[in-house]
Amino acid sequence: MNNPPTEWPSSLTDDELDELDGYLRTHADDGRLLLDGVHGMLSAIAVGPLDVLPDEWLPEVLHDPFTDEAEGNRVLELLAKLNDSIRVELDVDAYEPILGEVDTDTGPVLSAAGWCEGFSRGIDLRAGLWEKRLSGDPQLMELLGPVMALAVDEGILSAETEFEKLTDEEYDECLAQVAPVLGAVDHYWRDHPASEAELDAIAQAPPPTDDTPPPRHRSGHWVH
Numbered sequence: 001m002n003n004p005p006t007e008w009p010s011s012l013t014d015d016e017l018d019e020l021d022g023y024l025r026t027h028a029d030d031g032r033l034l035l036d037g038v039h040g041m042l043s044a045i046a047v048g049p050l051d052v053l054p055d056e057w058l059p060e061v062l063h064d065p066f067t068d069e070a071e072g073n074r075v076l077e078l079l080a081k082l083n084d085s086i087r088v089e090l091d092v093d094a095y096e097p098i099l100g101e102v103d104t105d106t107g108p109v110l111s112a113a114g115w116c117e118g119f120s121r122g123i124d125l126r127a128g129l130w131e132k133r134l135s136g137d138p139q140l141m142e143l144l145g146p147v148m149a150l151a152v153d154e155g156i157l158s159a160e161t162e163f164e165k166l167t168d169e170e171y172d173e174c175l176a177q178v179a180p181v182l183g184a185v186d187h188y189w190r191d192h193p194a195s196e197a198e199l200d201a202i203a204q205a206p207p208p209t210d211d212t213p214p215p216r217h218r219s220g221h222w223v224h
Helices: 012-027 036-046 054-060 070-091 114-122 127-138 138-143 145-153 168-176 178-191 195-203
Strands: 099-104 107-111 220-221
Touching: 036 054, 036 099, 036 114, 036 178, 036 220, 054 070, 070 099, 099 114, 099 195, 114 127, 114 145, 127 195, 138 145, 138 178, 145 168, 145 178, 168 178, 168 220
Parallel strands: none
Antiparallel strands: 099 107, 099 220
C-alpha cells in the first residue's frame, strides 16, 4: 500500500505576498516591521538555537487588535504559511530572503535594511543564548559575517571599530551570501545545540530592561 505524499507547505504566491504586504503597510508606523522585516525575523527564528512560539513573535508583527475577524484569520493564515515556508525552503536549499527596494538616482535597488532589522529582532527573542555563543565561539560569528556586514552598513547594528561603508559590489556580494549563511547557521545549531550549562546560565540571568531602542531604518517595497 502506497503512503500518500507528504504535504509540504509552499511559499506564498505573489498575490498572497502582496496581500500580506498591504496589510502590514496599512498598519505600519515607526519601528514596525514590514514584510521584509517579518521574513528576516522568522528566518532568524528558523535557524536559531531554540524554538520560538507564535505567542512570542506575533507581538513583534501585530500591534493592533483586528477589527474584522475574517481579515484577522486571513492575516494569521498568511503569517503561518510564511513561517512554515521558511523551514521548508531551508531544508531543500531553496531559501530566498525577501528584500526591500529603495529608490536611488539611478533607479530602484535592493536593500537588506528591513530584512536585517527583522533578523536582529529574531535574534533578540533568544538573545541570551545567541550572545553567549557568539562571544564564545568565533565560528558562529564568522558564519554570520555577511549578514553582520549588511546590518552594520545599514545602521541596524553598531560596530566596535570604525566601519567603512560597503561598496556596491561588496553589498551585492553580501546579499548573495544571505541564503548560504542561513543554511550554514542552521546546520551550526543542529551540530552544536545549546548545552544544559548555557540554558541554566540564561535562566539565571536578570531580566532585560524595558529600554526601547529608537526606530531603525527600514526598507521600502518587498522583492522576493
